[in-house]
Amino acid sequence: MTKPSAPMREPTYFILAALQDEPLHGYAIVKRAQELSEGRVRLTTGTLYAALDRLTGEELVRVAEETVVNGRARRTYELTERGLSALQEEAARMAAAARIVRDRPTRSMVPTVRTVPA
DSSP, X not given: OOOOOOOOOHHHHHHHHHTSSSOEEHHHHHHHHHXXXXXXXXXXXXXXXXXXXXXXXXXXXXXXXXXXXXXXXXXXXXXXXXXXXXHHHHHHHHHHHHHHHHTSOOOOOSOOOOOOOO
């Protein structure tokens, strides 16, 4: 039996989720991650590229294309099969954790009134 991986940090999860549908360049990843997270994840350029370097090293993403725009390299990144698998595993882990709370019967928050026999 394999040891479960550590939970993903939220920015990592949304970077991978941003790449789920199509390859994107850095700025598009920032915007898509912000949109998918409903504004919770706001990536700076430094944070994004450090994460992309790490995720590339872990073979979760790869450079799909590199072009030169206005004299600067512009890389487009895509999710690898390994990255998609990691993203799906994290989504399943979060869903299982949510079920623990969601599927529990809730107790009434109204205080119980006890009568004392006279």
